[in-house]
Amino acid sequence: MSDARSPKTIPRIAQSTISSMKLTCVLLIILLYLTWRGTLAQIDLGLYGAQKQYFESFFYLEQVGPLRVPLPGAQLVLIVLALNLLVGGLLRVRWRKRNVGVLIGHLGIQMLLLAGFVKYTFSTEGAVKAYEGQSHAEFVSYHDWELVVGEPLPEGRIKEHLVPDEAFEALGQGDRATFSSPQLPFQLELSDYMVNAAVRKAGGSGTPTRPAVDGFYLEPMDPQIEVSYNQPGLYLRLEESGATDGPGGSEQQGWIWGGQREPLTLQVNGRPFTFDLRKQRYPLGFEVRLDKFTKSEHPGTTMARDYRSKVTTRDAGVEQTVEIMMNEPLRYKEFIFYQSGYGPQDPASREPVYSVLSVVSNPSDQWPLWSCVVISFGLALHFLLMLFRYTKNQLARAS
Amino acid sequence: MSPLGGRARQARMLLVPLSLIASNSLPACSDDSERHHEITDVRVVENRGQALGASSAERFGLIDRRAPTQPQDLFAYEVPEGWEQLPPAQFRDLNFRVGRVGGAEGADCYVTLLSGGGEDANINRWRGQMGLAPLDDAGLRALPRRTFLGLEGILAEFQGSFQGMGDTGNENAEDSTLLGVFSQFPRFAVSVKMIGPTPLVEAERENFLSFCDSLQFKTVGTASDAPGSTGVDGGAGGSGAGAFAWDVPDGWVLGAGSSMRLVTFNVEDRPSAECWVTVLKGDAGGLLPNLNRWRGELGQEPLTGAEVEALPTIEVFGKPAPFLQVQGPVAEDGRVSYLFGVITERAGQRVFIKMVGGKQDLLAEEHRFIQFCRSLRD
Numbered sequence: 001m002s003d004a005r006s007p008k009t010i011p012r013i014a015q016s017t018i019s020s021m022k023l024t025c026v027l028l029i030i031l032l033y034l035t036w037r038g039t040l041a042q043i044d045l046g047l048y049g050a051q052k053q054y055f056e057s058f059f060y061l062e063q064v065g066p067l068r069v070p071l072p073g074a075q076l077v078l079i080v081l082a083l084n085l086l087v088g089g090l091l092r093v094r095w096r097k098r099n100v101g102v103l104i105g106h107l108g109i110q111m112l113l114l115a116g117f118v119k120y121t122f123s124t125e126g127a128v129k130a131y132e133g134q135s136h137a138e139f140v141s142y143h144d145w146e147l148v149v150g151e152p153l154p155e156g157r158i159k160e161h162l163v164p165d166e167a168f169e170a171l172g173q174g175d176r177a178t179f180s181s182p183q184l185p186f187q188l189e190l191s192d193y194m195v196n197a198a199v200r201k202a203g204g205s206g207t208p209t210r211p212a213v214d215g216f217y218l219e220p221m222d223p224q225i226e227v228s229y230n231q232p233g234l235y236l237r238l239e240e241s242g243a244t245d246g247p248g249g250s251e252q253q254g255w256i257w258g259g260q261r262e263p264l265t266l267q268v269n270g271r272p273f274t275f276d277l278r279k280q281r282y283p284l285g286f287e288v289r290l291d292k293f294t295k296s297e298h299p300g301t302t303m304a305r306d307y308r309s310k311v312t313t314r315d316a317g318v319e320q321t322v323e324i325m326m327n328e329p330l331r332y333k334e335f336i337f338y339q340s341g342y343g344p345q346d347p348a349s350r351e352p353v354y355s356v357l358s359v360v361s362n363p364s365d366q367w368p369l370w371s372c373v374v375i376s377f378g379l380a381l382h383f384l385l386m387l388f389r390y391t392k393n394q395l396a397r398a399s
Numbered sequence: 400m401s402p403l404g405g406r407a408r409q410a411r412m413l414l415v416p417l418s419l420i421a422s423n424s425l426p427a428c429s430d431d432s433e434r435h436h437e438i439t440d441v442r443v444v445e446n447r448g449q450a451l452g453a454s455s456a457e458r459f460g461l462i463d464r465r466a467p468t469q470p471q472d473l474f475a476y477e478v479p480e481g482w483e484q485l486p487p488a489q490f491r492d493l494n495f496r497v498g499r500v501g502g503a504e505g506a507d508c509y510v511t512l513l514s515g516g517g518e519d520a521n522i523n524r525w526r527g528q529m530g531l532a533p534l535d536d537a538g539l540r541a542l543p544r545r546t547f548l549g550l551e552g553i554l555a556e557f558q559g560s561f562q563g564m565g566d567t568g569n570e571n572a573e574d575s576t577l578l579g580v581f582s583q584f585p586r587f588a589v590s591v592k593m594i595g596p597t598p599l600v601e602a603e604r605e606n607f608l609s610f611c612d613s614l615q616f617k618t619v620g621t622a623s624d625a626p627g628s629t630g631v632d633g634g635a636g637g638s639g640a641g642a643f644a645w646d647v648p649d650g651w652v653l654g655a656g657s658s659m660r661l662v663t664f665n666v667e668d669r670p671s672a673e674c675w676v677t678v679l680k681g682d683a684g685g686l687l688p689n690l691n692r693w694r695g696e697l698g699q700e701p702l703t704g705a706e707v708e709a710l711p712t713i714e715v716f717g718k719p720a721p722f723l724q725v726q727g728p729v730a731e732d733g734r735v736s737y738l739f740g741v742i743t744e745r746a747g748q749r750v751f752i753k754m755v756g757g758k759q760d761l762l763a764e765e766h767r768f769i770q771f772c773r774s775l776r777d
Contacts, residue, residue: 162440181438198665199459199653214455262453270615271549272451
């Protein structure tokens, strides 16, 4: 608690402000507003776009009539709220026996906020699409892309040199970035990244807006609301290491596209190298095999009532079979596998049945649970102490 | 240089505001240093079925099935002096006759693109052709290696009695030599074999090795600003009961599709227009319900069977198919949705060709849509 008799210095004013209960209320109201606004914004921006704009931002611009007003995003609000709770709930509160429940409760809330921060910072999310009998040792990101330089090796293996999209997603038309590796006999120059692109054939009805390579070029399209539908594009130029510049064949170039069916192949010193733009893939460190997918439907409809996947994990030769269904994920090592979908949706489709398992790697997966336990314990302790004090006072008065 | 990893992406994103502040307050780095990265994230994986050497047309899904890429078109090479190139034959994608002069026995030399089998099985198959016992693992590992098509391939040289097939008169010939190189790629393998009388093969050994060294996959991606240099204007798809082909109308480009669609096209300069083909097994619900489902999508009442029979038709796969045109209601912004639809049968499948977009865009593309439907063929 602040001491009313102490002089009002700047640090004290700052401490008083940051720990203020009024600030807590304002922050919670802003969070409520952001939740409401972000939910509505999904109509126009989609889930991913709304999440980025309202919840994973420090500020965003809100259209108010003709004006665009900067407002705090959830990321900033949550950081300030964490500080507010830390200073006001743990440091300013007197550490007395009577407050121990409140202190524990605040500690639990801090744990909850920390769990959110750790998840945001360190978690990876994606999915595995598996047909029956098929094994996977990696999962695929929902939204993030990567450039893969493939180097064929003997015995059906490929050495993949990976460049995540954060390294080139800011490259607009005319922007360039170079990439090299001591293991590669060339330097790559990337440019003209497009979030969503379409393939154009040179000589078509439109005027080419980009250089054509092998008769094709890519042209930017409006990004899709459903981000996973975007097919990005990128222009790459390859320069062999140690080769002299000029028209001597030391340079090669090509367009690579998220929707391409096969990678671009370029020869360097007589060796083939492949170039692909694909969703990021994360290794699991073990194999997951879909043994059986089962689905039951509501009577007389094709609407799924229940669907589940029997999977076997194979890790260092040890196999374990489990069933994954709605609300009953598989937790193995740092990964959680949720039953999230299946296909084909059309029963007349020629495609065989497959199961889609969402995969999340979240170091703070269980922290919210423990936070709730701590908060509940703190509140219960506080109420019990209050009851004990009240009862004691009543007994004292009675006697 | 900035090293690139895979998983600390979001952690770095949090540092973006700080780095922006720092970059404004510190002396500016040169553009070169800011924009050069070192690739550090490397992993070795099993091949996932990717093909090497695909042309741009193949990569972007615009393959002309009428003029499929032949295996021999994949290679660039130099023919040694004295070798005669023959037409490709079964299992001989590049085929040469070596050293047969004036009716004397010659040798066969040929390049084969193999779909599988692996190194060990193919090398032992070669030994079997020479009447030799298979090698065990140690024997196979002891074979000499040679760089071939960019990989560390096997160089095999076996002497024996050739028991294979050919047209050089060497069949069942004793004192034959098989000289071969073999490189296993992720989804296929390439071999070059020379088989013939031992003295001739030994005499041609240097030519054989120089031919192997000269053999390369043709490079794609060479810069060309010449419009229309590809000449590719068709496509192909389908499976199960057989693939079928089509011609892509001018101005149509391959678009992002979905797993349900066989192929999707966008139209240049008409962003609202999209056309796609879907193939479903069997009756797929029938003609009338599907046409009425499309009408329902634009808020129109269902047609009767008689009304469907009265629709104009387009010949698709050699049969007339009803051509549905549906106009939707006027939207608040004044736009009017429009739909073209054709449903036909083919080999126990229903083929759906659908095009949607704004009315003006679609009416301008009507003749191309009809042209596309008519171009579908087995």
